[in-house]
Amino acid sequence: MNGQWTCPHCNSQNCRHHKTYQTGHNGTRLLWRCQSCNRLFSETKATLIEGLRKPTSFIIQVLKTRTEGIGLNAACRAFAIAKNTLLLWERRLADYKDVLIIYALTHTFIEQLIEGDELYTKVNRNVPPEDCEGWTIVLMERASRFIWALQCGKKDRSLFSYAIQILRDVILRTGDVTLVTDGERRYGNLLFEICHEVLRTGKRGRPPKVLRRGVKVRLKNKGKGTDRTGHSRPKYETPHPEHPETDQDVTPADIHANHLEASNASFRRKNSAYRRRTNTYAKSISGLQRTLDMLWIVHNFIRSHFTTKQVPAVALGILQQGLSWDEVLRVRQPRLYKY
Ligand SMILES: [Zn+2]
Missing domain, CATH: 2.20.25 (N-terminal domain of TfIIb)
Structure with missing residues (x-):
């Protein structure tokens, strides 16, 4: 940087x-x-505070409050600032995400277990859930609680492919990656499409396609533990053939521990757009993504996680210590500079 x-x-x-x-x-x-x-x-x-006249400590206080779950309008009223002023600060902060994700991907990792999950929120009233854009994909690395993807949109192929592109970048930097998802098959299917190799076995016939060496996908089965014939079903599936040299070291306990559910409750608390039955529904998908990008920065680089007591970027091994708000506001990002 x-x-x-x-x-x-x-x-x-x-x-x-x-x-x-x-x-x-x-x-x-x-x-x-x-x-x-x-x-x-x-x-x-070219820093976040270029040209801003308000005291830096005040800007920090407002942005902190926003990432603790206060809505945009409520924050403007409480701090007596214009909505466009706060939007400018928020857009500048959210833009910093691109710099940080590139920074994170300059590192290499030995092993990562990544959980995939989706959150639902209402973006526009009166549309059926499948037409609603308010789905958010979360891809979180389990041990560090580092969130690789936090992306919202309509629950369709383009949303999943965005998340999977990030996952592919992570896989290229990591020796061993396990993706655990909860019933949603699209992650694994898309990952298989972009992340497979053809296994040359020397046997006759078409060589089989397998996931890249070191990559595993586990799909949790929901519902009853028995199939229609009364036989017990495994509690998870391996939906795609895997490379014979991939270490098969994930246990069912690894697969079933779920840290995202607790995290999802905390996202709802910290992002006002996720609370239903209030008037703070995200007005548009770009507004929701802006608040998610801010949350991504704060969650990964600034705040200590409540269970690990560490800043996720530190736990992941990409920073010696967490960033302070002051550092975030003062870091130069000339490449992205556009205000
Ligand atoms: Zn010069």
């Missing part, structure tokens, strides 16, 4: 202090001069 000394215009790291200047509410700030392109830039250039 870029430090304050990188020139936002030409990316040169050869920059010197030029002078300090006074701000209305945020004390003094540094002005830098790039020695390569000779342009000046402020220490807040």
Whole structure:
């Protein structure tokens, strides 16, 4: 991640202090001069707080409150700020997700067990659930509680393929990946489509397709433990053929422990758009995704998880310590800079 000394215009790291200047509410700030392109830039250039006059501590307080589950309008009333002001702050924060996901995927991992689940929320009233866009896919790594995907939309192929693209990126960086899903077959099917290999066995006939080496999918069976003939059914399925060299080390207990259910309850608490029977239904899918992106950042990089007592990004091994709100607001993201 870029430090304050990188020139936002030409990316040169050869920059010197030029002078300090006074701000209305945020004390003094540094002005830098790039020695390569000779342009000046402020220490807040291309950060989330560039050009914002409100005190940084106030902005943090408002954004924190929003990710604790207060609705957009309620937050605007409580803090006496205009809706467009808060929307600007939120969009800037949400955009930081792209930088962080790229950062996370620069690491390599030995093993990950990822749970897939879906949450339902009402986006528009009076449409049947299958037409409603308010499905959210959650892909969470179990041991660290790191959430790889938190994506909403209509419950269709494009939503699942978005989540599976992320999963494929994770698989490319990880030696051994197990995906556990709760009855929903589309994750496994899509994953098989984009993540299989053809097994050359040397035997005659068409060689079989198997999941990439190191990748396993387990589908939990819901309902009764017996089939129609009264025989007991396994409690989970292996829906796709797996590579013979993949370690088969997941136990039924591994498959059935579910940490997402508790997490889902906490998402509902922390994202006002998920609470039903109130007037804070997400007005549009992009609004819901913006709040989910903020939650993704806070959950993965800032807050300690209530059970592991660790920030998920730290538990996953990609950060030494969690980020502070102040760091998040001050980090430079020139590549994404567009305001
Ligand atoms: Zn420069």
